[in-house]
Amino acid sequence: xxELMMLGFLAERPHHGYDLRQRMNALHGYARTVSEGALxxxxxxxxDRGYIAVNEVDxxxxxxxxxxxxxxxxxxxxxxxxRDASGFDITDGQRFLxxxxxxxxxxxxxxxEQVLRRRLDFLDQPVAFQFEDGxxxxxxxxxxxxxxxxxxxxxxxxxxxxxxxxxxxxVGEP
Amino acid sequence: xxELMMLGFLAERPHHGYDLRQRMNALHGYARTVSEGALxxxxxxxxDRGYIAVNEVDxxxxxxxxxxxxxxxxxxxxxxxxRDASGFDITDGQRFLxxxxxxxxxxxxxxxEQVLRRRLDFLDQPVAFQFEDGxxxxxxxxxxxxxxxxxxxxxxxxxxxxxxxxxxxxVGEP
DNA sequence: ACTAACATGTAATCTGTTACATGATTGA
DNA sequence: TCAATCATGTAACAGATTACATGTTAGT
Numbered sequence: 001x002x003e004l005m006m007l008g009f010l011a012e013r014p015h016h017g018y019d020l021r022q023r024m025n026a027l028h029g030y031a032r033t034v035s036e037g038a039l040x041x042x043x044x045x046x047x048d049r050g051y052i053a054v055n056e057v058d059x060x061x062x063x064x065x066x067x068x069x070x071x072x073x074x075x076x077x078x079x080x081x082x083r084d085a086s087g088f089d090i091t092d093g094q095r096f097l098x099x100x101x102x103x104x105x106x107x108x109x110x111x112x113e114q115v116l117r118r119r120l121d122f123l124d125q126p127v128a129f130q131f132e133d134g135x136x137x138x139x140x141x142x143x144x145x146x147x148x149x150x151x152x153x154x155x156x157x158x159x160x161x162x163x164x165x166x167x168x169x170x171v172g173e174p
Numbered sequence: 175x176x177e178l179m180m181l182g183f184l185a186e187r188p189h190h191g192y193d194l195r196q197r198m199n200a201l202h203g204y205a206r207t208v209s210e211g212a213l214x215x216x217x218x219x220x221x222d223r224g225y226i227a228v229n230e231v232d233x234x235x236x237x238x239x240x241x242x243x244x245x246x247x248x249x250x251x252x253x254x255x256x257r258d259a260s261g262f263d264i265t266d267g268q269r270f271l272x273x274x275x276x277x278x279x280x281x282x283x284x285x286x287e288q289v290l291r292r293r294l295d296f297l298d299q300p301v302a303f304q305f306e307d308g309x310x311x312x313x314x315x316x317x318x319x320x321x322x323x324x325x326x327x328x329x330x331x332x333x334x335x336x337x338x339x340x341x342x343x344x345v346g347e348p
Numbered sequence: 349a350c351t352a353a354c355a356t357g358t359a360a361t362c363t364g365t366t367a368c369a370t371g372a373t374t375g376a
Numbered sequence: 377t378c379a380a381t382c383a384t385g386t387a388a389c390a391g392a393t394t395a396c397a398t399g400t401t402a403g404t
Contacts, residue, residue, distance in 0.1 A: 002363090018383050029328075031265045038364050040385055045363095064371090064384065091205045094268060097328065103320040146277040146286075149338050154203075154271065156334030161327045168323065176391090192355050212392050214357055219391095238356065238399090 001098055002034060002042045007070065007078040008102035010052060014069035017043055027101065028094070043068065051077050082106045082115065090118050093157065113169065120165040123158055175272055176208060176216045181244065181252040182276035184226060188243035191217055201275065202268070217242065225251050256280045256289065264292050267331065287343065294339040297332055 005024045009015055015023070017039055024034045046052045051074035055067045070078070083106055085099050096119055106112050139151045179198045183189055189197070191213055198208045220226045225248035229241045244252070257280055259273050270293055280286050313325045 016383080017385095031267065032262060035365060036383095036385070037366070037387090041363080065382095066384080088206060093205065097324050100320045100324050104318050144278050145342070146274045149342065150271050150274050152338050153331070153335045157327070157331040160330030160334075164323050164326050168319070190355075191357095209393060210355095210357070211359090211394070215391080239354095240356080 001095060002038060003046065004078075004081055004098055004102065006042065006046060007051065007074055007081065008098075008105065010068060010070040011075065011078055011102070011105050014067050016057075016065050016067055020068065027098065032094075046074070049077075050074075078102070079106055083108075083111045085115050086118065090115075090122055093161070116165055116168055120162065120169065123162050123165070175269060176212060177220065178252075178255055178272055178276065180216065180220060181225065181248055181255065182272075182279065184242060184244040185249065185252055185276070185279050188241050190231075190239050190241055194242065201272065206268075220248070223251075224248075252276070253280055257282075257285045259289050260292065264289075264296055267335070290339055290343055294336065294343065294345075297336050297339070 002024070005027065006020060009020055009023050020043075021034050021036070021039050024039075025032075043052070043054075047054055047068075050071060052068050053071050055069070057065050057067045082099060082103060085096075089095050089099050099115065103112055103115060106115070139148060139155070142148050142151060176198070179201065180194060183194055183197050194217075195208050195210070195213050198213075199206075217226070217228075221228055221242075224245060226242050227245050229243070231239050231241045256273060256277060259270075263269050263273050273289065277286055277289060280289070313322060313329070316322050316325060
């Protein structure tokens with residue numbers, strides 16, 4: 001996910017590492033944070049792969065400051081990453097929201113729609129949420145109050161997303 | 175998270191590895207899955223730490239089958255893990271839902287309430303969701319339709335959880 | 349006979365966390 | 377002066393992913 005966030009933010013404008021990290025942290029409302037030990041090695045990797053260009057811009061204010069910008073290969077990689085979003089990018093809510101955040105960087109409207117549709121198809125599957133011995137636990141069958149809470153919250157989340165996706169895709173009930 | 179899920183499910187009854195893995199996958203509605211390469215080494219680690227006991231129950235049906243059960247140290251560890259839930263266990267929605275799933279294993283009601291309260295305190299903070307240049311992006315200011323979607327979905331999720339937590343804790347608006 | 353599901357595991361590789369180290373700038 | 381924030385990085389370690397390897401049982 002760090003890779004996608006990095007490419008996405010750099011597609012808007014160049015950033016330096018610290019700045020990038022703050023934007024990554026803000027993206028999730030600081031629910032999860034990216035550590036330096038995760039960021040800087042990730043920058044090196046993307047740079048090695050030719051996705052980002054690094055320019056040392058020391059002089060004016062501080063001493064060292066490395067401006068990161070997206071190369072053409074980086075732009076291509078970002079589009080590929082968004083267009084081919086599948087697996088956990090589609091099934092995992094957190095990851096999907098990151099994909100959504102940068103989806104407008106994908107130029108083809110039908111490509112973008114396909115991404116939304118894949119997510120909607122996943123969410124439209126019979127609530128695969130929480131199974132016990134092969135069949136889903138319905139809220140009314142659950143007696144544990146905290147697990148009822150899990151079902152309540154997860155259900156509300158799911159419904160909100162389905163509603164938004166349907167509205168975007170202009171489709172009704174399946 | 176694998177650790178917590180493992181201890182939590184084993185606190186209900188013994189499971190063997192494959193079984194445990196299915197329950198872990200079902201817990202998130204298969205949004206994220208646990209691979210064998212993650213599960214079996216994790217079992218070994220918990221076993222090494224004395225949290226789980228392994229009994230080979232071959233014979234009756236299949237050839238090898240290792241029944242895993244929670245030791246007293248494992249029970250203690252589970253309670254500690256739930257009671258001391260903090261950091262990403264509280265801030266990350268996915269992780270918090272896992273904590274909630276097993277929270278009834280924590281015997282003291284005031285301990286359980288404190289966990290809920292910590293989550294509510296985090297959610298009650300002024301929407302730290304998505305900043306641009308230091309100030310939060312309000313939905314009305316956001317023009318990108320996908321980012322509006324992100325704000326819509328994230329907002330609905332947050333509100334649903336706040337409502338449930340307030341109702342549980344029987345508190346009104348802060 | 350074949351496929352899917354059950355069941356357990358290992359190895360290479362990648363990625364992330366935690367903790368440390370360095371140093372400049374800004375404001376109380 | 378002292379703390380906080382800005383800014384970049386490394387090293388040890390823990391943990392996950394991917395892919396592979398092995399063998400059984402149940403259903404078509």
